[in-house]
Amino acid sequence: MRTYEKSRAKLAEAKQVLAGGVASTLRGSMKPTPLYAESSSGVIVRDVDGNEYIDYLLAYGPLILGHAHPGFNEKVGRAMAKGISYGLQHNGEIELARRLTEVLPCADKVALSGSGTEAVMLALRLSRAYTGKRKVVRFHGHYHGWSDSIFTSFPSPDMMQKATSAGESSVPPGTKGQSEFSLQDVILLPWNEPETLEATLREHAGDIAAVISEPVMCNSGCILPKPGYLEKMRELTRELGIVLILDEVITGFRLSPGGAHGRFGITPDLVTVGKALGGGIALSAVGGRRDIFELIDSEQVSHLGTLNGNGVATAAGLAVLEELTANGGAVYGTMEDNAIKLAGGIRDLFAKRGIRGVVNQIGPVFHMMFIDEDEVTHFDTFQKRDAAKYAKFAEYMLDEGVLVRPNGLWYISAVHEPSHIEATLAAIDRTFVRLTEGK
Numbered sequence: 171m172r173t174y175e176k177s178r179a180k181l182a183e184a185k186q187v188l189a190g191g192v193a194s195t196l197r198g199s200m201k202p203t204p205l206y207a208e209s210s211s212g213v214i215v216r217d218v219d220g221n222e223y224i225d226y227l228l229a230y231g232p233l234i235l236g237h238a239h240p241g242f243n244e245k246v247g248r249a250m251a252k253g254i255s256y257g258l259q260h261n262g263e264i265e266l267a268r269r270l271t272e273v274l275p276c277a278d279k280v281a282l283s284g285s286g287t288e289a290v291m292l293a294l295r296l297s298r299a300y301t302g303k304r305k306v307v308r309f310h311g312h313y314h315g316w317s318d319s320i321f322t323s324f325p326s327p328d329m330m331q332k333a334t335s336a337g338e339s340s341v342p343p344g345t346k347g348q349s350e351f352s353l354q355d356v357i358l359l360p361w362n363e364p365e366t367l368e369a370t371l372r373e374h375a376g377d378i379a380a381v382i383s384e385p386v387m388c389n390s391g392c393i394l395p396k397p398g399y400l401e402k403m404r405e406l407t408r409e410l411g412i413v414l415i416l417d418e419v420i421t422g423f424r425l426s427p428g429g430a431h432g433r434f435g436i437t438p439d440l441v442t443v444g445k446a447l448g449g450g451i452a453l454s455a456v457g458g459r460r461d462i463f464e465l466i467d468s469e470q471v472s473h474l475g476t477l478n479g480n481g482v483a484t485a486a487g488l489a490v491l492e493e494l495t496a497n498g499g500a501v502y503g504t505m506e507d508n509a510i511k512l513a514g515g516i517r518d519l520f521a522k523r524g525i526r527g528v529v530n531q532i533g534p535v536f537h538m539m540f541i542d543e544d545e546v547t548h549f550d551t552f553q554k555r556d557a558a559k560y561a562k563f564a565e566y567m568l569d570e571g572v573l574v575r576p577n578g579l580w581y582i583s584a585v586h587e588p589s590h591i592e593a594t595l596a597a598i599d600r601t602f603v604r605l606t607e608g609k
């Protein structure tokens with residue numbers, strides 16, 4: 171059995187000086203203890219106890235090229251040697267912006283920031299300024315960062331019903347310290363229900379500035395949009411003068427170079443991207459329609475940030491895009507093949523071991539859950555999963571040398587190989603036995 175004693179000791183030390191002991195609240199939930207990394211390369215992470223893991227956490231998504239990718243490190247290192255940040259303009263900003271407008275179908279122009287949260291904040295601000303309206307429709311089970319104006323808890327179906335029929339949010343804030351007024355402009359709806367969306371948008375069109383949606387519900391079960399659902403969302407928002415924001419912080423550059431909207435052929439007015447774009451460096455962007463960005467050109471809308479467009483971030487974005495689009499984007503096929511193999515293998519192991527579960531996969535991302543259902547296509551069904559059992563599974567997988575997120579979402583990188591997938595499936599099989607035997 172592996173030990174995690176040095177990680178435990180580090181956490182105790184961190185708690186003396188670092189709020190919560192971890193740098194982002196979510197990371198504190200890892201069992202048996204939040205791990206402390208020592209080093210990493212490719213798909214392998216090493217912790218301070220000397221344990222090695224095949225990594226499917228990938229830093230919660232950014233490491234689409236894996237750890238310490240030589241080409242990426244070389245380009246970012248070169249940029250860093252030249253000058254990290256100027257507070258002046260530099261060519262890297264233009265190059266990255268141009269490249270983004272080439273790969274993201276909806277982007278005539280882009281604005282650069284440092285995190286997905288900030289990109290969403292800007293997209294919402296632009297939408298309000300553009301439409302002169304205030305309210306924002308968002309969906310149950312989606313996540314759009316932790317800013318006060320959009321961060322909600324995941325309420326019960328009863329509360330949802332109340333919120334939906336009231337046409338506005340009666341949803342409690344996502345955290346203590348968030349003003350109870352911060353969500354007053356948010357209308358929270360169930361996702362994948364075209365009728366509910368249509369009724370709400372038609373009734374409140376005069377007040378609604380934007381609909382913001384993950385194109386695939388990656389934050390809750392990797393649930394795909396029903397056929398026609400995103401198209402309906404697009405049609406309605408266009409007809410009713412509402413800005414459609416697709417939040418592609420997870421799906422951007424992952425489902426295709428043009429993200430989910432490129433893959434599905436839906437053109438939002440604005441898109442938010444982050445995570446994979448920076449390859450592990452803080453970088454995000456909003457892309458979209460020229461006439462909306464005119465609000466920034468004319469300085470009617472402010473877009474700020476001391477480190478926006480810094481030389482390291484722009485070099486990182488360019489390096490990621492170069493790697494992902496090399497050889498006609500062949501790596502997307504490789505990543506998807508590996509994801510299909512792993513997701514399919516897990517389904518086979520569910521059957522072999524008589525365990526009820528579902529794996530929802532698209533491109534190099536999937537959600538694995540223990541649940542007594544044949545399929546999970548709605549957030550309410552997703553909520554029935556056995557989250558505690560999955561957390562135990564994730565904990566046992568550490569003993570097998572596989573690092574997965576405790577909530578069920580798996581990422582495949584460009585450097586995972588079939589041998590990693592096979593080793594992982596063997597580890598899962600042993601872990602299923604251990605789970606069943608309760609050891």
Ligand code: PMP
Nearest residue numbers: 285286287313314315417419420
């Ligand atoms: N939007 C989505 C869809 C996300 O998944 C996330 C992060 N998980 C964010 C926004 C926020 O991004 P960040 O953590 O970089 O602020």
